[in-house]
Amino acid sequence: MTFIEALHVNKAFNGRDILKDVSFTIKEGNIIGLLGPNGAGKTTMIRLLNGVIEATNGKMKVMGYDPKTQGDEIRMKAGIVTESAALYHDMSAWDNLVFFSKIYNAYNPKRITHLLEQFEMLEKKDHLVGTFSTGMKKELPLQRRCSISLNFCSWMSRQMV
Secondary structure (H helix, E strand, O other): OEEEEEEEEEEEEOOEEEEEEEEEEEEOOOOOOOOOOOOOOHHHHHHHHOOOOOOOEEEEEEOOEOHHHHHHHHHHHOOOOOOOOOOOOOOEHHHHHHHHHHHOOOOOHHHHHHHHHHOOOHHHOOOEHHHOOHHHHHHHHHHHHHHHOHHHHHHHHHHHO
16 A cells, blocks of 8 residues: 655745655555755655645645645654654653643553553653653654554554564
C-alpha cells in the first residue's frame, strides 16, 4: 500500500524555486531518509507533506489524505520528530509527556508508563529533562509522539522489530 506519494511537486518562495518537479512514492512499512545539502528543500518537503505549507503545484497524498485540505488529519496520525523537537527542560519527562498528550486530548497514563518502560526511562520519569543526556533528549520526543498517536507508535514498533 502506498503510504506517501508526491507527484511533480514544486514550491517557490518569493519567486525562488525551492523544489522543482519532485516525485516519489513510499510504500507502507519502508524506512527512508531525506538527504541533501543545506537549502535543498528537505524541511520544505516535510512541511508540504504535513500540510503546514502549500505546494506551488503538484499533488501529494499521505496515508490517503491530501495535505492541502487534510493537514490536521495527517498531523494527528503522522509522527514528525525533528532534531529541534520542543521539550520543556525545566519539567520532568513524565510532566512533558502528560502535558503534550493533554494538548492533543490523548492523555493515557498507562500508555505513558509503557513508553517510558520501552525506552528504559521509567526510573528517570521524575528527573528534569534539562539533566538528560543528548540521546535521552532525542528519545523523549519519540515517546511524546507515541503518547499522542497510536498509529505512529504502531508503525515505529513494527520498524524496530
